[in-house]
Amino acid sequence: MAEKRVFTLSQVAQHKSKKDCWLVINGRVLNVTSFLDDHPGGEVVLLEVAGKDATKEFIDIGHSNAAQNMLTKYQAGVLQGHTIKEEGGTNGAPVEEPKKKEMSAFVVKGGHTPKYAAFLEFFVPLLVAGSYFSYRYLSNAAQMV
Numbered sequence: 001m002a003e004k005r006v007f008t009l010s011q012v013a014q015h016k017s018k019k020d021c022w023l024v025i026n027g028r029v030l031n032v033t034s035f036l037d038d039h040p041g042g043e044v045v046l047l048e049v050a051g052k053d054a055t056k057e058f059i060d061i062g063h064s065n066a067a068q069n070m071l072t073k074y075q076a077g078v079l080q081g082h083t084i085k086e087e088g089g090t091n092g093a094p095v096e097e098p099k100k101k102e103m104s105a106f107v108v109k110g111g112h113t114p115k116y117a118a119f120l121e122f123f124v125p126l127l128v129a130g131s132y133f134s135y136r137y138l139s140n141a142a143q144m145v
Helices: 009-013 043-048 055-061 065-074 115-144
Strands: 020-025 028-031 075-079
Touching (some): 020 043, 028 065, 065 075
């Protein structure tokens, strides 16, 4: 960003809706409207601090280096009275975090299961168990006679 626009906190406070969401982090004025749907914590987290200085909340959560580097992508300007020091060595390129060995999981959304599937999942094992115990009872009763 060659020339940064300067905003006051009252100007930022006018942008606090889902269709126009701005916030301030470390003196950077961020337009995060397009990021609302992609935010891992959900859009509600961003909307709670919209139009305000969210630096404390951002630091308290402990965002990753990748998240911190994303700030420049959504920067609309700087807050009046703040100077932004550019992180040296990155040349504006995002820094990827090292991959950690973790178990990953995924959620299949929209997988509709028929109502009878729940019925089968419950009653078929119950029927098998009932049949087994009935067989054991009847076979023991036949041996006693």
